[in-house]
Amino acid sequence: MKEILYIQAGTLANHIGTHFWNTQESYFTYEEGEDPIVTHDISFREGLTRKDEPTFCPRVLIFDRKANFGTLSPTSGLYGDKETDALEVEQSRTTWNGNVVEYRQDSIPKSSYHTHLEEETAYPEASAPVKTSNIRYWSDYSRVYFHPRSLQKLPDHADWESLEGDWNAGREEFARHDSETSLMEDSFRLFVEECDALQGVQLTHDTATFGGFTNAFLTSFRDEFAKLPCFSFPLLSDSIPGSIDQDDAIGMRKALNDALCLRNLNEICDLSIPLQAPSTWTLDDWLEGLSLSRTSMYDTSALLSSHIETATLPLRLRGTQHDILSICSALNASGSPRFSHLSGVLPLSDPFMSEHDMKRLYDFSTSHTGRTAHVDRDIVLSRFDVSRGLTAPEVQTYDIWTELRDISPYIVHAPAYPLPSSFPTLCNTASPSSRARSARLLSSLTTTSSSAHLFAKYATLVEDATKRHTDVTNQMGLEADELRELKDELWAICDAFPEGNAGQEDLDGGEE
Template structure:
């Protein structure tokens, strides 16, 4: 089956994952429908409900703070009968041995009522009113799937609330509570160390990996790897770092992908912004040595008028998570496609291990960038990419040797420069103005890239559009030959793989209409993602290093600061031309 087990850490990650699971649920087909190209067994597990019926639930473990699950119950309708019987039996067994004969008083918290949307799902009726940022209070307010009781783990109280960060109304801190209530007093900013301490305390008491993850791992027939979605710029970064370390100790050869989410920090006071970047820097250094691939993600600066309409609300977790989930779900699509036979162009996928080898050229390039284009067919994506290159003054040769040798390697697949770039932009708060000091921009250098193009019915996505002679070669093979890949690696040439899937990204009634040229009648849209390792990663890592070690030395202790700076410099060095450099500032030129 090649199962993938997902780990969700933190509030923002659960908002993103809720959209991810809703999309997976939409791929199920019933009756006489054509089978989906998605292999559901990779992300879903079969089980038995309380009434003996078969269940199909996500292979995921979800961590959130107290109150973060909203109205979502740990024991849902599929298992509540069994749970009630167990509780009744336990009460009957406990009664005779009770040592307390006095009066008991039961105190219950005020329950959180489910949203109108989830109530309509429970009754099987169409939603009476559409979801809006004001009505989405928690990620469970738009979740369409059931979770196994073992999947939902509540850890600790709510330490992340501040006067500028809403939690009960689904906002990310850019606006106040929709209810108009006074904001609570802002506590201190919780840091990477707080998350590390929380994990260590819980792990000593329960052994989190054994209690929470192992049941899902042991029922997997042939596990493909782990997918971790985590906040990395707050206390969850420390929690995730220690969790990754435990996972790597137990499963040394299994692929682990970390989707490293970062909240917009541009509007925060400088001290808090630097603290968040310090949290992120420590998490990236730890994840670099533990994860197979790390993809830092942040919502790009607004506005993106060509892609996102004016109704897009950057202060709404529901909206920003939908944008991130579109990219994550599309970029990982090859890892869950059915194997429809050798050479089935556009229909067969590859494992996380293969994609890691594709992107990680030397074993040290474990940090990648993710870009996305929506609503545009592949022909338009290529045309726009060519125009952006010409506008920047780059020749095709600036991107390295992208042609020749392999059927899936073309110049047009090199460094697509798609309009939505999720690479975080706020590392350079200290180094701002570099371009304005007369330094010419460095030529792009791409090492490895995985491109996924998904089409909607009628888009004529057959891989040929009549204006590129390489297109016929691009679809001639379903996978890049591994021997050829190694030859190109030794020659320091880039490697690119494109997957063409006839399955648009689903726009469900739980998904906000945040994309141009869509309406309530649009059921799916074409999406293209480019997940790549390139030299731009080094520039951002060096900027982050300067910010947290030179521009704000108070953010990290002296001993840790030196070690952190050296580790970040080593990470950046892996992305220089030739994959080795003695320079410490990332300014080597061709």
């Protein structure tokens, strides 16, 4: 067994993480003789509840602003309580000897979903699904207990402060948080040292709000664990290079911040799978069978989580031969830069139709502005597919289809994807009382030539910023030499990928 340590940073990342951990919780089996499909110890550690009852806690560090944790508190693990508030007040008094005037805000009420969980011991999964309109925080539909040190609450910022894309501020905030909490020495090391054979770190983070922060975290992590594999899912901002007005200061700042994140991930992580912001997803035939609101973080995070969880499922399957390093090596076999794509289709047709379903395979990593989002129009260098819920005849159909492709993928076929009551009704048109308990889907990690388009757009943006050296770059503290170095490194990453059928004119590469 090789354990995985998970890192989540940012609101969207934690929505994705909530769905991810709810799915892991659904794999637990309680019938005698029923074996789970995954090895739970890979992602969970044993712990105790407040009543000293044994429970399993995720091996995860969760970073977000304090206000975004909602009712989640270290003492309760799942729900907030007055004991937590009293503890925080008492801790604050230890640093002040004078009189204290205490003002308390009204406590945040439990979510309706958690109320149902508390009222019914044997909760009927199909009876009371989460309503999107009732979601206030990502913790509102969490079904697992967390270790107190998993919850890393960062100070809230004033409403008038816009820190999206502030690279240096994020790095400075990590330094403060690390010095105040001894994060790397205590919390992170606690999870690392209790592992028998840690296989690596899986990171999911919002680049706009936690780009500089996670970069500083990873840099510190690498200083101590230079050879430990790291597998990341950076969630890019909604500012796409090539479609940003030069007068849009915040948009330019977020795009430059994304460029810095990608450049540094190439140096620090063994493999990164950038994911485009849900607001930029195209609306076409890939949405067949889906009822999805791109403006709902609860909905979009569930879709992303289903594909992230499925694509990484081979890391947790019982008897698996895969680990983070082997998957990174398989996807980097061509010697290309350390970037791959996540694509998928949900739900699969019933019965599975290879040509129809593969045309619906949507690439969540491709920049959608000005070009297709379907991966089959680019050169695929390596591929790792995981299917969920295919029957034996459908597996044969899939295998025949893959034999006709230019490259043979690594393939894992697994049971259908579970749909706990916390999952939105994305694939259901029936009444909630008859909602499905599982879904059929396909997720794919690919190393593809279309990555060249992504890095070319960022390199072009930085090149233009170098020539202009606008107020935005001054505010970000980026010197002209730093911008030129960033531009050159982005072009180097771009040039390391084959061009596919895009042509140099589609890369906007100029003299580079």
